[in-house]
Amino acid sequence: MKITIVKDLTHFEGTILIPVFETNAKSLVPIEFHGVSVSSKVFYGKKDSSYSVDKYDCLHLFIGLGKSIDYKSVFTIFRRIITRNKEVLNMKVALVVPDALPADLAEAMFSGMLAGTYDLGHYKKQEQHPLLKPDFELSLLAKEDFVPIAERAFKIANAKLETYRLVDLPPNKVNPEYLAECAVKNGATFGFKVTVLDRDACSNLGLSAFLAVAQGSAREPQFVIMEYTPEKLGKETKHIGLVGKGITFDTGGLNIKTAGMLHMKSDMAGGAAVFGTMRLIADLQLNTKVTAIVPCCENSVDNTSFVPADVIGSYSGHSIEIIDTDAEGRLILADGLSYLIKNFKPDVIVDIATLTGSSVATFGYECGALFTNNEAVSKQLQRAGDSIGERVWPLPLWDAYKPDIESEIADVKNYSGKPVAGAISAAKFLEFFTGNHPAWAHMDVAGVAFGDDEFAKTKHGTAFGVHLLTKFIENL
Structure with a gap:
C-alpha cells in the first residue's frame, strides 16, 4: 500500500472517504465538501451512518462519527465502512483526516x-480486497504528516488480522504444530528467538501437567517459547513475561462438553493473542525485553486420555488431583508459568486465556476478568485497556477462596466442583504455581476473545489482548 499526503483533491479521481461529526437532523446548514452538498434530511453524521454521492469523477462517501468518539468506536466505524464497501474501493482512495484529530484516534481510523x-471466507474462492493489493494507493488529505501514524496503525492491524485468522481457521488446520510453525516464521520475519519443545523434550523437562492434557491426542504437543530482546538492552530495561493458553481444540476430555463444542477451536485465542503480541512488539521495536510461552496441545478423548481422580505431576514439582478434565487450560498454564518463572525470571508476568464460563457469567461480553496480586499492574492494565476499548476489570484473589483448590490426596486440585466463583478458583489455582511472584496478572478473556458482531453472521475471533498487551508493555 502506498500512502501519500495531499493538500487538495483537485485532480483526484476515485473514492473519497469523508468522516463527519454529527450535527442535527433538523439542521438548516448542509454538510459540504469538495463541491458536494448533503442535506441533513438524508445525512447529518449520525454514528454508524453513511451516505454516498457520485460527482466530479469521484464517489464521495460520507461517514458518520456521531457526537463524540473514542478509540474503539472509530476503529469499529472504519472497519465497518471498509468491510461493507469493498466494491467501491477501487485502486485509488482518498481519506479526509479531520483537523486537529488526536494521534490515537487517527491510529484507530487507519487500523480500522x-x-x-x-474476510471469514478462508476456504471460498473470492477476489482479494482492493486495500490489500500491492498497487493500492491511499491519499491523506491532511494538514499534518499522518504517514508515521498510519504505518504504526497498519502494524497493529496486521497483527490483529493474523490473530483473527489463527482463531477462525478450523482445528484440522490450526493444530499445535501449525501454531509452532507460525511462531517460528514470525520470529524469523520480525526478529525474535523461538524455541519449540516437542513431546519428548517436554517429558525430559518434567512438563507433566502440560503432557497430561496432551496425552489423549494423536497430535504432537508443542511448548512454544519466544524471546524478544531490544537492540538497546540496559540495566533499566524491564523484562515482561507472557503466557497464553494454546488449546487448539477442547472436547472437555472424558468430562466431555455437552454444549458449545462447535466453538472450541477458539480455546487457543489467548495463545493467539500472545503470538500476535510478540509479532507486534517486535514489529514496533519496543524497548522492553519480552519472553512469552504458549503451551499448545489438544484436549481430546481417547483410551490414553487422563481421567478424573488421576493425580498428575507438574513442572513445579507439585502434585495435582484431577477433578474435571475440562479444567485443562489451567493445567497447561501452570506448567507455562512455572517454566517461565524458573528459567527466565521476568519482572512482570501476564497470562491470558479463554479459561472459564464463569467470567462470561460475571461480565458478559463486555470485558475480561482480571486477577492480580499487584495493584500497580492492575491499574496499568486497566488504563491500557480503557484507552483502546479492550477492557478488563478486577476480581478478588482473597485467601477465602483458597479452600476451593485444596486436595486431600495431592498438593492442589484443578477444579473446585462448585457451581459458583469458577473464575476465581481457577485464578487461585494459577496463583499457586506463580511461586509468590510479586507482579503477576491473569486475564480470563472467555467472553471477549470470540464473539458476535456486525461484521459476520457467525462467531469469530476478536484479537482481544493483542493491542492491550502491547499497549501495557509499551507504557511500563
Missing part, C-alpha cells in the same frame, strides 16, 4: 481501515 479487509 486495514482490519476491515478481513
Whole structure:
C-alpha cells in the first residue's frame, strides 16, 4: 500500500472517504465538501451512518462519527465502512483526516481501515480486497504528516488480522504444530528467538501437567517459547513475561462438553493473542525485553486420555488431583508459568486465556476478568485497556477462596466442583504455581476473545489482548 499526503483533491479521481461529526437532523446548514452538498434530511453524521454521492469523477462517501468518539468506536466505524464497501474501493482512495484529530484516534481510523479487509471466507474462492493489493494507493488529505501514524496503525492491524485468522481457521488446520510453525516464521520475519519443545523434550523437562492434557491426542504437543530482546538492552530495561493458553481444540476430555463444542477451536485465542503480541512488539521495536510461552496441545478423548481422580505431576514439582478434565487450560498454564518463572525470571508476568464460563457469567461480553496480586499492574492494565476499548476489570484473589483448590490426596486440585466463583478458583489455582511472584496478572478473556458482531453472521475471533498487551508493555 502506498500512502501519500495531499493538500487538495483537485485532480483526484476515485473514492473519497469523508468522516463527519454529527450535527442535527433538523439542521438548516448542509454538510459540504469538495463541491458536494448533503442535506441533513438524508445525512447529518449520525454514528454508524453513511451516505454516498457520485460527482466530479469521484464517489464521495460520507461517514458518520456521531457526537463524540473514542478509540474503539472509530476503529469499529472504519472497519465497518471498509468491510461493507469493498466494491467501491477501487485502486485509488482518498481519506479526509479531520483537523486537529488526536494521534490515537487517527491510529484507530487507519487500523480500522486495514482490519476491515478481513474476510471469514478462508476456504471460498473470492477476489482479494482492493486495500490489500500491492498497487493500492491511499491519499491523506491532511494538514499534518499522518504517514508515521498510519504505518504504526497498519502494524497493529496486521497483527490483529493474523490473530483473527489463527482463531477462525478450523482445528484440522490450526493444530499445535501449525501454531509452532507460525511462531517460528514470525520470529524469523520480525526478529525474535523461538524455541519449540516437542513431546519428548517436554517429558525430559518434567512438563507433566502440560503432557497430561496432551496425552489423549494423536497430535504432537508443542511448548512454544519466544524471546524478544531490544537492540538497546540496559540495566533499566524491564523484562515482561507472557503466557497464553494454546488449546487448539477442547472436547472437555472424558468430562466431555455437552454444549458449545462447535466453538472450541477458539480455546487457543489467548495463545493467539500472545503470538500476535510478540509479532507486534517486535514489529514496533519496543524497548522492553519480552519472553512469552504458549503451551499448545489438544484436549481430546481417547483410551490414553487422563481421567478424573488421576493425580498428575507438574513442572513445579507439585502434585495435582484431577477433578474435571475440562479444567485443562489451567493445567497447561501452570506448567507455562512455572517454566517461565524458573528459567527466565521476568519482572512482570501476564497470562491470558479463554479459561472459564464463569467470567462470561460475571461480565458478559463486555470485558475480561482480571486477577492480580499487584495493584500497580492492575491499574496499568486497566488504563491500557480503557484507552483502546479492550477492557478488563478486577476480581478478588482473597485467601477465602483458597479452600476451593485444596486436595486431600495431592498438593492442589484443578477444579473446585462448585457451581459458583469458577473464575476465581481457577485464578487461585494459577496463583499457586506463580511461586509468590510479586507482579503477576491473569486475564480470563472467555467472553471477549470470540464473539458476535456486525461484521459476520457467525462467531469469530476478536484479537482481544493483542493491542492491550502491547499497549501495557509499551507504557511500563
